[in-house]
Amino acid sequence: MSRIAVLMGGMSTERKISLKSGRAVLAALQARGWDAVGLDVGPDLPQRLVAEGITSCWLALHGQFGEDGCIQGLLEIMRIPYTGSSVQASAAAMDKITTKRLLADAGIPMPADWTWTAGEPLPEGVTYPVVAKTPQGGSTLGIVMVDDEAGLERALVDLKDFDDRVLLEERVDGIEITVAVLDGQALPAVEIVPDSGFFDFEAKYTEGCTQYIVPARVSDETLRAAQRHALVAWERLGLSGVVRADFIVDPQGVPVFLEVNTIPGMTATSLSPMAAEAVGITFEELVDRVARSARLHLARRDGRQELDQ
Secondary structure (H helix, E strand, O other): OOOEEEEEOOOOOOHHHHHHHHHHHHHHHHHOOOOEEEEEOOOOHHHHHHHOOOOEEEEOOOOOOOOOOHHHHHHHHHOOOEOOOOHHHHHHHHOHHHHHHHOOOOOOOOOOEEEEEOOOOOOOOOOOOEEEEOOOOOOOOOEEEEOOHHHHHHHHHHHOOOOOEEEEEEOOOOEEEEEEEEOOEEOOOEEEEEOOOOOOHHHHHOOOOEEEEOOOOOOHHHHHHHHHHHHHHHHHHOOOOEEEEEEEEOOOOOEEEEEEEOOOOOOOOOHHHHHHHHOOOOHHHHHHHHHHOOEOOOOOOOOOHHHHO
């Protein structure tokens, strides 16, 4: 008999958001008739998976140890199918610097960027204003808007507590949109209009602080381009399940790629469920569809197949 675990919480700075996502997913699975249990992820996870008789996992983890390939690797070793992208794809997409380098020749417009490593001088040639980001941050944590060199030096003092590397990107002003991709199908773009003008943590997760518009109020040409770029990123990075690519549409109507999220939020204000609903897929249907896609990505090649029995 199959039993699915919703893995949530975890040990990252995005723990609270993951718990919200996980609880919503768990409720949806149970409403659809799944034998589902929620597990708050910690070092004892392997023992708990065995004790609960888990046969597959719905990953509702965000950030470090959940979205970066770590949990995916554990589940591959335990031979427990899971939702979302593989170990390699998760690790690559989690790191914003790696993502940009892998997409550098893919024809996707991206902001100019520079990288800084703790202990090194500021990179040369930085053109202000810039956005300073920790490469593996999420939920708009570890992001600082910087207007000049003095501001950058202050930002780096704070950001080095998150990571030894920092990505500096040319700031692009315009309309923020996001495109979800579900099993290789690009969904309608969602426009994000925060009251504060910046889609920060509070705007993201406080109901009423941000307006969401589906489809986004940009030209059809821009929408098609954003969807096309999201699919290129999906294919180039080898992603699976439901993912979300974020863009800023500049004054010329060009969707400039920012990042891709391999385990996007599943809360009351989350964007991927909103995009799915725009094409007639309810939240419960989306969660059920993702659950049915759970699989292993790595085949055993050492001939010891009896261990899988």
